[in-house]
Amino acid sequence: xxxxxxxxxxxxxxxxxxxxxxxxxxxxxxxxxxxxxxxxxxxxxxxxxxxxxxxxxxxxxxxxxxxxxxxxxxxxxxxxxxxxxxxxxxxxxxxxxxxxxxxxxxxxxxxxxxxxxxxxxxxxxxxxxxxxxxxxxxxxxxxxxxxxxxxxxxxxxxxxxxxxxxxxxxxxxxxxxxxxxxxxxxxxxxxxxxxxxxxxxxxxxxxxxxxxxxxxxxxxxxxxxxxxxxxxxxxxxxxxxxxxxxxxxxxxxxxxxxxxxxxxxxxxxxxxxxxxxxxxxxxxxxxxxxxxxxxxxxxxxxxxxxxxxxxxxxxxxxxxxxxxxxxxxxxxxxxxxxxxxxxxxxxxxxxxxxxxxxxxxxxxxxxxxxxxxxxxxxxxxxxxxxxxxxxxxxxxxxxxxxxxxxxxxxxxxxxxxxxxxxxxxxxxxxxxxxxxxxxxxxxxxxxxxxxxxxxxxxxxxxxxxxxxxxxx
Amino acid sequence: xxxxxxxxxxxxxxxxxxxxxxxxxxxxxxxxxxxxxxxxxxxxxxxxxxxxxxxxxxxxxxxxxxxxxxxxxxxxxxxxxxxxxxxxxxxxxxxxxxxxxxxxxxxxxxxxxxxxxxxxxxxxxxxxxxxxxxxxxxxxxxxxxxxxxxxxxxxxxxxxxxxxxxxxxxxxxxxxxxxxxxxxxxxxxxxxxxxxxxxxxxxxxxxxxxxxxxxxxxxxxxxxxxxxxxxxx
Numbered sequence: 035x036x037x038x039x040x041x042x043x044x045x046x047x048x049x050x051x052x053x054x055x056x057x058x059x060x061x062x063x064x065x066x067x068x069x070x071x072x073x074x075x076x077x078x079x080x081x082x083x084x085x086x087x088x089x090x091x092x093x094x095x096x097x098x099x100x101x102x103x104x105x106x107x108x109x110x111x112x113x114x115x116x117x118x119x120x121x122x123x124x125x126x127x128x129x130x131x132x133x134x135x136x137x138x139x140x141x142x143x144x145x146x147x148x149x150x151x152x153x154x155x156x157x158x159x160x161x162x163x164x165x166x167x168x169x170x171x172x173x174x175x176x177x178x179x180x181x182x183x184x185x186x187x188x189x190x191x192x193x194x195x196x197x198x199x200x201x202x203x204x205x206x207x208x209x210x211x212x213x214x215x216x217x218x219x220x221x222x223x224x225x226x227x228x229x230x231x232x233x234x235x236x237x238x239x240x241x242x243x244x245x246x247x248x249x250x251x252x253x254x255x256x257x258x259x260x261x262x263x264x265x266x267x268x269x270x271x272x273x274x275x276x277x278x279x280x281x282x283x284x285x286x287x288x289x290x291x292x293x294x295x296x297x298x299x300x301x302x303x304x305x306x307x308x309x310x311x312x313x314x315x316x317x318x319x320x321x322x323x324x325x326x327x328x329x330x331x332x333x334x335x336x337x338x339x340x341x342x343x344x345x346x347x348x349x350x351x352x353x354x355x356x357x358x359x360x361x362x363x364x365x366x367x368x369x370x371x372x373x374x375x376x377x378x379x380x381x382x383x384x385x386x387x388x389x390x391x392x393x394x395x396x397x398x399x400x401x402x403x404x405x406x407x408x409x410x411x412x413x414x415x416x417x418x419x420x421x422x423x424x425x426x427x428x429x430x431x432x433x434x435x436x437x438x439x440x441x442x443x444x445x446x447x448x449x450x451x452x453x454x455x456x457x458x459x460x461x462x463x464x465x466x467x468x469x470x471x472x473x474x475x476x477x478x479x480x481x482x483x484x485x486x487x488x489x490x491x492x493x494x495x496x497x498x499x500x501x502x503x504x505x506x
Numbered sequence: 507x508x509x510x511x512x513x514x515x516x517x518x519x520x521x522x523x524x525x526x527x528x529x530x531x532x533x534x535x536x537x538x539x540x541x542x543x544x545x546x547x548x549x550x551x552x553x554x555x556x557x558x559x560x561x562x563x564x565x566x567x568x569x570x571x572x573x574x575x576x577x578x579x580x581x582x583x584x585x586x587x588x589x590x591x592x593x594x595x596x597x598x599x600x601x602x603x604x605x606x607x608x609x610x611x612x613x614x615x616x617x618x619x620x621x622x623x624x625x626x627x628x629x630x631x632x633x634x635x636x637x638x639x640x641x642x643x644x645x646x647x648x649x650x651x652x653x654x655x656x657x658x659x660x661x662x663x664x665x666x667x668x669x670x671x672x673x674x675x676x677x678x679x680x681x682x683x684x685x686x687x688x689x690x691x692x693x694x695x696x697x698x699x700x701x702x703x704x705x706x707x708x709x710x711x712x713x714x715x716x717x718x719x720x721x722x723x724x725x726x727x728x729x730x731x732x733x734x735x736x737x738x739x
Contacts, residue, residue: 058716065717079548086545093538096527099518100535111697118511170723171714187714194716217718225723232724233627248539249699259710259725262660266702277514282538288678289545299713303643305569306725307705314701317652319603320624321701331514339521 036153037386039370042393049364058191059362062184066356069300070407080296087293088411090286091347094278095338101247101280102329108250112312114325122152125330129154129239129272132326133163136270138236144254144261145169146241147185147350148274148330150372151385154239165239166231168260170224177204183366183374185352186298191365194220228260238264238322242275243349244290245327248283251311252327255294255304262308271310271322276330278346284309290349293409298351333385341420345380347410354404354414360397369394376404376414383421392430395421434478453497460491467491544679551642551677558641559733562674565644569708570721571729575671579610582734586633586666587615589730595664600625602634604653607668624655631664638673638681639731643707646731647681650702659704665726667706671735678705 038045049055074080094101106116117132119125125148133141141158143149143165155165155176167176171189175182177200182188189197198214201223213219240261242252252273254261265271281287287309295301314321337343355361355375366374371382371391379394395418404414425431426439445452467473467490475483482488493499528534553561563573576585590597601607601622612620625632637649646667650656659665675681689698710725721727 061717077548077550079546082546083548090545096522097531097535098522099515100532102515102518104535104539108697112699118514120510120513124510168724169714170712174714187717189714190717192715194718197715217715217720220715221712221720221723228724229627248542249697251699251703257711257713258723259660260723262656262704263724266656266660282535283542284682285542285544285679288682291678292548301569301707302565303645303705303707305706305708305711307645307707309699309703309705311699311701315651318650318701319652319655320657321650321655331517335514335517335521338518339523 037371037382037390039382039386039391039394040389042368042370042391042397045368045370046364046397049368054193054196055191055365058193059365062187062190062356063362066298066300066353067407070297070353070356071300073296073300073302076302077292077296080293083289083293084409084411087290087349087409088347090281090289091410092344094280094282095343095346098277098280098338101282102277105245105247105250105280106329108247109312109325109327110250112250112325114250114312114327117326117328119328119330119332121332122330125152125274125328125332126154126157128326128328129274130158130161130163132270132272132324133158133237136236136324138163138270140164140166140231140235141237141239142166142168142232142235142264142268143172143238144240144256144264145172145182145188146239146274147182147372148241148276148332149239150182151276151332152274152330154274166228166235168228168232168264169256169258170221170260173224173228174200177201181367181372184355185350185373185377187352191367232263232267235264235268237270237272238266238268239272239274240264242273242279242327243294244287245275245280246282246284246287246309247280249309249311251284251309253287253291254308254310255291255306256308257299257301257305259306262306265308265310265322266320269322270324270326271313273310273325273327274330275327276332276334278334294349294351297353297407297409337384342380342384342417344412345377345384345417347412348377348381349410350377351409353407353409357403357407359399359401359403364397376418377412380412380414380417380421388421388424388428388430392421392425395419395425453495456495457498460495463488464491464493542682547677547679548642551640551679553641553676558674558676559671562639562641562644563733565641566708566731567644569644570711571644571708571731573731573733575733575735577735580614582668582732583610583612583615583618585732587618589666590618590631590664593664593728595728596630598630599666600629600632600658600662602632602654602658604635607633607635625657625661627661629662631666632658632662633666633668634658636667636669636673636731638675638684639669640678640681640705641674641676642678645678645705645707647678648702648704648706649685650700650704656702656704659706660725663722663726664728664730665706665709666730666732668732668734671733674733 244253361375383391472487712723
C-alpha cells in the first residue's frame with residue numbers, strides 16, 4: 035500500500051476527532067490486556083518462556099543465513115519451491131507468475147501482513163486475478179477498501195453497525211429486508227458468501243507465523259479456520275513470508291507458540307495451529323498439488339547488525355498495540371502504513387525510510403508498557419530513542435525542536451547558568467500565576483495549555499529549597 | 507531468483523560479519539537441529555497419569571468443545587448417533603477412511619447415513635481420528651494421511667474426533683516425539699512431517715466484530731471429542 039506516514043500528524047488529528055473510532059478503541063484497550071493478564075495468571079512459567087523465546091530468535095538472527103539455507107533444503111526435499119525475493123516488486127512478480135502458471139482466476143487469501151506490505155491484492159487485481167480475503171476482519175476491510183488497523187484484529191476500528199452497512203451495500207443480491215442486527219447475522223452472511231469461493235479458488239495464498247528449518251514446515255495460526263480452507267482446498271498453495279520468521283526446530287516453534295496467543299488474544303492456544311510441509315503426499319485424498327514459499331527480504335537484512343536487529347524478533351502478536359496509549363488514542367490507520375503501534379513506530383522507519391516516517395518515533399510517551407509486555411522482550415523504547423537521535427542528527431527535526439533541544443543541552447551542561455535560568459523562569463511563572471495558582475496560557479507551550487492549565491510553581495527550585503535547609 | 511538468493515545471503519553475511527562467528531557455527535546449527543532440544547515444559551504440561559484425562563477434559567471444556575467417554579467400537583458408534591440426535595443435527599456422517607474408524611460397527615446405528623472420503627461442501631458432520639492430544643491446553647493433534655484427509659477437520663460444521671485415551675499426552679513436545687517415532691529413520695533428516703499437522707483447540711471462532719466471541723466462522727461450529735477407553739481396562 036502507499037504509505038501516508040508522512041501525514042501522521044494530520045492523520046492523528048482526524049482520528050482524535052472521530053467519536054466512532056474512539057468507542058472502538060476504548061473497547062480494544064479494555065479487552066485484550068485483561069485477557070492477557072488472565073492467561074498469564076494460569077501459567078507461572080510465562081516470564082521464563084519469554085526469556086527462552088527471546089534467546090531462540092537471537093540465536094536465529096546471528097545464524098540467519100545458515101538457517102535459511104537449511105530451511106530451503108528441506109522445502110525442496112518435500113517437493114516444494116522457495117522463491118527468494120529482495121523487495122516487494124520481486125515478490126509480487128513471483129506470486130503473479132505462479133498464479134499465471136496455474137491459470138488462476140481467483141485466489142483465496144488468509145490474513146498476511148506481508149501480503150499487505152507488498153500490496154499484493156491491488157497487483158493481482160490489476161492483472162486480472164481476483165484476490166479474496168477470508169479472515170472475517172480482512173474480508174470486511176477488503177469490501178470497504180481500507181487497510182487493516184491492527185495486526186491481529188484488522189477491523190477493530192469499526193463498530194458493528196458499520197459492518198452491517200457495508201454488507202448491505204456490497205451484498206446486493208441478498209434479500210434487502212434481511213436482518214443484520216446481530217453479530218451472528220453478520221458472521222453467517224460472511225460465511226455464506228465465502229463458502230463457495232473457498233471451493234472454487236485455484237490458488238490459496240497464506241502468510242506464515244513461523245518457518246521451521248528442521249522440517250521445512252510453515253506454522254499458521256488462526257481462530258477462524260480460514261487459513262486451513264485456504265491451503266487445503268485449492269490446487270496450489272503459496273506462502274508469503276518474510277525471512278526473519280525462521281526458527282530452528284519444532285520444539286522452538288512450540289516454545290514461541292506458548293507465548294504468542296497468550297500475548298495476542300489472551301488465549302492459551304489459538305484454535306487452529308497448522309504445520310504445513312510441502313504439497314500433498316502420495317495417496318493423500320486432499321491438499322494442494324503445488325507448494326511455493328515466497329521468501330521476502332524487503333529491507334529486513336538492512337536492520338541486521340544494526341541497533342535495530344532486535345526488532346526482527348517480533349512475532350506480530352499485537353500486544354504492544356493493545357497496551358500503547360498512543361495507539362489507543364489514534365488507532366492504526368493514523369500510522370499510515372501496514373504496521374502500527376510501538377512495533378510499527380520502530381519498524382516502519384526501518385522499512386520505508388526515516389524521511390517518510392520521522393513523526394512516528396516522536397509520537398511516544400516512553401511509558402515503557404510495550405517493552406514490559408512484549409513476549410519477545412524487544413526493547414522498543416530504546417529503539418524509538420535511537421530513531422529520535424538519528425532524526426536530530428539528520429537535522430530532520432523541526433527548527434523549534436532543534437533550537438529548543440540545543441538551548442536545553444547548553445544549559446544542562448552548565449549547572450550554574452542552569453540554576454540561574456530556571457530560577458528566573460520559576461520566579462516569572464509564579465508571578466504570572468499568583469492569582470489563581472495556575473496559568474491559562476504560555477508562550478511556546480500552546481500544545482500543553484490548549485487543553486489544560488499549567489499549575490504555577492509554589493516556591494523556588496528544589497536545589498534552592500534544599501540549600502535553604504528545607505527538608506521534606 | 508538465484509541472483510536474489512545470493513544477494514540476500516551475501517547481505518546477511520555482510521551484516522552479521524562472518525568473521526565474528528566461530529568457524530564451527532554451521533556444525534553447531536546442524537547439531538541444534540538434530541538434537542531438537544525441548545524448551546521449558548510448563549507444569550501444566552506434565553500432569554501425572556491420574557490427572558491427565560481430567561486436565562485435558564477441563565481444558566477442552568474451557569474452549570467450548572465437548573467430551574464423551576466410551577469403551578469399545580460399538581459404544582463409539584452409539585455415541586456419535588446420540589450426539590447428532592441430541593443436537594438436532596442431520597444423521598449424515600462423513601468418515602475418515604482410517605480402518606479404526608471404518609471398522610466401527612456403524613451399521614448397528616440404523617438411522618445414521620454413512621459415507622467416507624475427504625470432505626465436500628455438502629457434508630454436515632465428519633468423524634476422524636486424532637493422532638494424540640495435549641492435556642496442557644485441551645489441544646487435539648491431527649495428522650494428514652490417506653486415512654485422515656485434512657478437509658474433514660475444517661469443512662463440515664460439526665467435527666467429531668475419536669481419541670484413544672492412551673494417546674492423551676501432557677505436552678506438545680510429546681506429540682512431536684510421537685510423530686518422529688512413527689517416522690523411524692527419516693526423523694534424523696527432518697523428512698518425517700506429513701503434509702499437515704493440525705493442532706485443534708476448540709471449535710472455530712472469531713471476535714473480529716467488536717470483540718464479540720462467536721463460534722463457527724469458517725471451521726466447525728461444534729467440536730466433539732470422543733475419548734475411547736481400552737476395553738480391557
